[in-house]
Ligand SMILES: Cc1cc2nc3c(=O)[nH]c(=O)nc-3n(C[C@H](O)[C@H](O)[C@H](O)COP(=O)(O)OP(=O)(O)OC[C@H]3O[C@@H](n4cnc5c(N)ncnc54)[C@H](O)[C@@H]3O)c2cc1C
């Protein structure tokens with residue numbers, strides 16, 4: 001099939017009926033549900049862009065194996081040119097959603113591509129696991145499949161491992177083996193965009209302990225597989241809010257969901273890892289699924305940070321606040337933060353290495369630095385935006401007010417900004433800002449930057465401990481090695 005169009009993506013959406021729970025009801029038709037309609041159209045636009053002359057060379061490449069075009073995010077990187085091709089594709093996608101949709105198809109495309117490129121790791125444990133992921137990669141690549149994923153156990157009792165939870169199937173685990181596959185039961189979180197995807201892949205961040213064997217697994221199933229409940233969180237918009245009042249929340253809402261598997265059959269050919277705690281704990285650090293998605297999320301995160309900083313600058317400019325020193329200082333800080341991330345990305349890309357399997361990987365220390373800085377930089381941007389927007393963020397008429405012939409003259413008189421910024425222009429800027437720094441949509445976008453890549457506290461601790469193990473601290477050791485020994489005590 002090769003690359004899909006938006007219409008083909010939407011047709012596939014219509015052809016399925018996953019068990020999606022939204023506000024206490026099963027959604028009968030995803031596309032007809034107002035809440036999902038606009039985000040689905042945004043995803044469809046990304047598929048259409050693969051066919052548009054302006055974007056096709058950036059978003060797709062010709063697959064050497066099939067001769068058909070495939071998404072560039074399925075390209076297995078072997079050199080700097082491949083790295084930069086992927087980087088450009090990630091940026092084109094990110095710019096389309098201003099970096100606000102973190103789990104666009106390219107994210108998991110890079111995950112499965114790297115799992116396939118590193119199938120050697122799975123082959124060490126089980127030949128079938130390796131063959132299965134290699135075949136799954138081709139299935140996704142050749143059919144341009146949109147994946148969601150859930151790799152975290154739901155928050156039940158974080159002081160206990162999966163096998164110690166009160167109910168042994170609170171967390172997703174294997175109930176039994178059958179000739180046709182494994183039966184899985186339990187929950188996994190946090191499947192972003194699940195309702196809008198074709199299939200779901202399950203695996204885990206490291207963290208299994210002896211006794212967790214039944215939970216140590218990785219597999220993939222269609223999103224509408226029998227027995228899978230997709231339980232959505234509360235929506236941050238209802239699909240009917242005006243794009244004038246909520247320009248971001250109305251378009252880029254990424255629904256998050258808990259996945260509950262109720263004795264779901266996973267065919268053996270879709271099992272990538274099973275009943276092996278060591279393999280499950282090493283999957284993330286030993287394959288490229290730490291580095292490769294971090295490239296996509298680094299580029300996306302940069303675009304989102306840059307976008308939010310630009311909104312903060314527009315807010316300040318629209319009311320003349322950026323003539324004041326402290327506002328200039330704070331906005332200068334935010335701009336410098338975006339330059340730090342941009343520069344780190346170029347450094348990580350340039351300082352790539354080639355693995356024994358021929359995979360080009362960005363510098364992991366630099367990638368991890370980006371991942372470690374974003375959970376502070378993005379919230380700081382929102383804080384500055386709130387401080388500059390101040391009460392104006394709570395002083396915005398709605399689109400309906402603007403449309404009132406009676407009220408409009410009053411709005412025009414009292415809601416304008418500095419010279420040259422009329423009421424509508426200022427309100428459009430402030431509504432962008434409020435979606436980012438006040439609405440539930442914006443708070444989720446902030447929480448995303450804090451947690452999408454894992455717990456920042458533990459990620460930084462892992463980073464420090466690995467850095468200490470891998471780096472000699474040679475500058476400090478050099479001075480300590482000098483002959484500045486303590487002289488003999490003076491004896492009087
Ligand atoms: C908007 C958003 C989108 C996301 N999208 C996805 C997705 O698409 N797919 C997916 O799989 N995941 C997704 N995630 C989930 C993300 O991977 C997790 O949020 C992240 O791994 C942290 O886990 P947690 O949220 O359960 O926090 P917890 O691990 O429960 O942490 C809660 C608090 O307890 C502390 N804590 C808990 N356990 C420990 C421990 N063992 N040691 C020390 N401290 C501990 C943490 O430091 C933290 O302060 C998303 C998250 C967000 C916010």
Ligand SMILES: Nc1c(O)cccc1C(=O)O
Nearest residue numbers: 111289290293452453454
């Ligand atoms: N956040 C991640 C994810 O959801 C899947 C794979 C990798 C990551 C990551 O950030 O490392």
